[in-house]
Amino acid sequence: MDNIRVIETGIDVSKILEQLQQFPEDWGAQKGLKDVGDLVEDKHYGFPKIEAGVLQMIMGGIEKHGDYVGDTEICVPTPAFFHHTEIINVLKKYVKSISRCGFLSLPVGGEVGIHIDKGTYYLTRDRYHLAIQGTYDYTVGGETVRVEPGTLLWFNNKLPHGTKNVGDCIRITFVFDVKHNPSNP
Secondary structure, three states, rough: OEEEEEEEOOOOOHHHHHHHHHHHHOOOOOOOOHHHHOOOOOOOOOOOEEEOOEEEEEEEEEOOOOOOHHHHEEEEEEHHHOOOHHHHHOOOOOOOOOOOEHHHHEEEOEEEEOOOOOOOHOOOEEEEEEEEOOOEEEEEEEEEEEEEOEEEEEEOOOEEEEEEEEOOOOEEEEEEEEEEOOOOO
C-alpha cells in the first residue's frame, strides 16, 4: 500500500486506556472552540459532518478572528496534555516530537466521511494514528486497512481519507502530526 503504512501492531495501550478512564472530563473540554466534533459542511474547506468525540491535547491556534486554523503553525497544549502522559511515553519510541494531537472517538457503526485535511499546516506534517480501542476500517486514496487496538499507522492525509467503526464498542484512536522528516517512521 502506498497511502497507508502499518508501522507496528500489538502495542500495549492498556495504560493509555486507563488514563482516559481517569480523566473522562477531558473529552470535549474545548466545546466553546470549533473542534472536529463541531464541524459541519464548509463550502470553502469542504469539511464533512463528523460524529467523532474529541479530546484535544495539542490544538491549533489562530492569531486573529477569521484566520483559518489549518493555515497557521500555532500549536497550543491543552490542560489534557498534562493528564495523558502514557500516550506521550509510548510515542517517544517512534517520534522525537509531535505537533497537534488528540484522541478521537467514534460510536459503533459511526463514520467519518471521506475528506482531505486542507491548509498550509498540513503540507509540512505527517499524520499518524495509534488505535487505542475498537476496530475500524481506514480508507486512504482508495486503499483500505482494518485497524485493531495497538496498531500504529501512517497515512497520507493529503489524499481523500475516512473511517468506519466496524467493531462492537466505541472506537478510540490517537491522531497526531509530526513535522515531515525522511527519518519519520
